[in-house]
Amino acid sequence: MQAHPLISVVIPVYRAENMLDELYRRLCAALETVSPQFEIVLVEDCGPDRSWDVIERLAAADPRVVGLQFSRNFGQHYGITAGLDHCRGDWVVVMDCDLQDAPEEIPRLYHKAQEGFDVVLALRGQRQDPLLKRATSWLYYRLFSYLADIEIDGDSGNFRIMSRTVVRNFTRMREQLRFFGGHVQWMGFPTTGIEVQHAQRMEGTSSYTFAKLWKLAMDTIIAYSDKPLRMAARLGLTMATGALLFGTYLLLRSWFQGSPIPGWSSLIVSLYFLGGLIIGILGILGVYLGKAFDETKKRPLYIVRRATPNTSVDPDCALPGGH
Template sequence: MNRPHISIVVPVYKAEECLEELYRRLRAVLEPISPDFEIVLVEDCGGDGSWQVIERLAVQDARVKGIQFSRNFGQYYGITAGLDYCLGDWVVVMDCDLQDRPEEIPHLYNKALEGYDVVLARRGQRQDRWHKRITSWLFYKIFAWLADIEYDGEVGTFRLLSRKVVLNYRRFGEQLRYFSALVQWLGFPTAYVDVEHGERFAGKSAYSWSRLFKLATDTIIAFSDKPLRLAVRFGFALSSLSFIYGVYILYRAVIYGFPIVGWSSLFVSLYFIGGVIIALLGVLGIYLGKTFDEAKKRPLYVVSRTTTEAMDTQS
C-alpha cells in the first residue's frame, strides 16, 4: 500500500449530522489534488451516533479511517491521536462542524508547495456569536501576554502540516496539550492563508463557559510560569507598601505625637493579606498539581477500537 499523499485529521464530538456532508466535500476537493488520501476521524465518545456513521463511511471508502476513544478525552487529544495514526506526506487538521471549509484545503496545499512546513488558515470574519468572538479575542490577548508569545487570535485549529512537523509533534509527551502553541513552538517555516469561515452545519458548540475557562487556565499553566512571577512581584509590592505605611505611622507618632489607632483598619488589612496569601498559595498549588499529573506518565489517550480492526474481524 502506498503512503497517502495527504491526510485529513478530524476530531469528532457529537457530529453525527455533519459527517456525511464532511466526507462528501472532502472527497470532492481532495481527489483533484491526489487520489491517494486518507481521512482520519477520531471519535471522542460524544454519546451520539457518530461512530456508526464513521464505520459506515469506512466500509464505503477504505480511505476513511476511524478511531474511537474509550472515553471522552478532549479535542486536543483527538488531534494528537489523529497525528499519531496518520500516514500522509501532508496533514490537514480541521474541525468536524464544517466551519473549517474543506474547499479551502487546495489554497493551503498550494501555499505549502512554495516551501512552507506549516500553513495556517486565518479567518477574516468569524461566523460565531458576538460573545464567543469577544471571549476568544480576550483569551488570546491574555494568553499571549501571560505566555510571552505572539499569537494570532484569528487562527484556529485549521492548518496544513508537513510530515516533518507531524513527526516532531509526536515527540511531545506533556499532558497539557494546546495544539496551536505546540506547533508554533516547533518553529518551522510558517505561512498564512486568508480563508472564509463557514457556518456551523449542524448542532452547537460543545464548549461551555466552564470548559472554556478550564481550557484557558490549563493552557496558560502549560505554557507559562508568568503567573508565578507576577505573584512574587505582587507580594513584594504589597510588602513594600506596608513597610512604607508603617514607617509613616511611626513617624507621625514620634514626631507629632499622634496616637497609633485603627483596630478596624488593622483587621481589614489582616484579612486582605490573608486572602492574598491563600490566593498565591492556590496558584502555586495548581502548578504543583499539574506537575504531579505529568509525573504519573499516564498515556495521553486510550483507543477503544478502530475501523481497521472492525474490517479485519468481518473478513
C-alpha cells in the same frame, strides 16, 4: 492498507452523526483536485450519538477513511493528538468536523505550503460565530500571548496544513496538558497564513460551554507559562516594600507628632486583604503543583477502544515515550 497518502486530514469528531456524510463528500471532492492519494483520519471522542457507526460505514466503503474511537471522552486536543499519531501523509491538515472549516480551502492551503512553509494557518477573516464567543476568544488569545510569551493569531483556529517534519516533532511532545495551536507555534517552523471562508455550523451548537472554555484557558496558560507565579512574587515584593515604607512613615511620625490610636476598621480590612492575598497565591502554587503531579504519573494521553480494520494502532503511541 492503501498507498502512501500525500495528504492526511485529521478530524476530531464529537456529536457529528448528521454531518459526517456531507463532510466526507466535500473532503473527497476537494482532495481529489490535489491528489487521489489521501486519507481521512476521524477520531471519535466517545460522543453520545452514533458517529462511530457512520465512521465504520465510511471506512468499509472507502479504505482511505481511517477511524479511531476513544474509550471515553478525552477532549478535542487529545483527539487531534491521536490523529497525528496515526496519520501517514506527507502533509497533514487538521480541521474541525462541524463544517465551519470549509474543505474546499484545503487545496489553497496545500499550494501555499509549496512556497516553502511548514505550516500554513487558515485565518478566519469573518468569523461566523456569536459575538460573545468572538469576544471571549479574542480575550483568551490576548491573555495567552501575554502570559505564555507565544504570539497566537486570534483569527486562526485548529484549521491548518503542516509538513511531516512538524507532525513528527509534535508527536514527540507528550505532556498531559494539550494545546495543539500552542504546541505548533512553540516549535517555530516557517509559518504563514491565508484568509479563508468561515461558515456557519451545519447544525447544533458548540459543545464548549463557558465552564469548559474557562478550564481550557486556565490549563493552557498553566501549561505554557510560569508568569502567574512570577507576577504573584512581584506583587508580594511590592506589598512588602509598601508596608516597609509605610511602617517607616509611622515610626517617624510617632517620634515627631506622637502616636494616635489607630482605627480598628483599617486594621481588620488590612488583615482580611492580606489573608486573602496569601491564600490566593498559595492557590496558584497549588494548581501548578497539582499539574506537576499529573505529569509524574506518566499515564497515556488517550486510550483507543476501537479502530477500523484499515488502521494500524500501536498501543504504546499514546504513552509519554511513544512515537
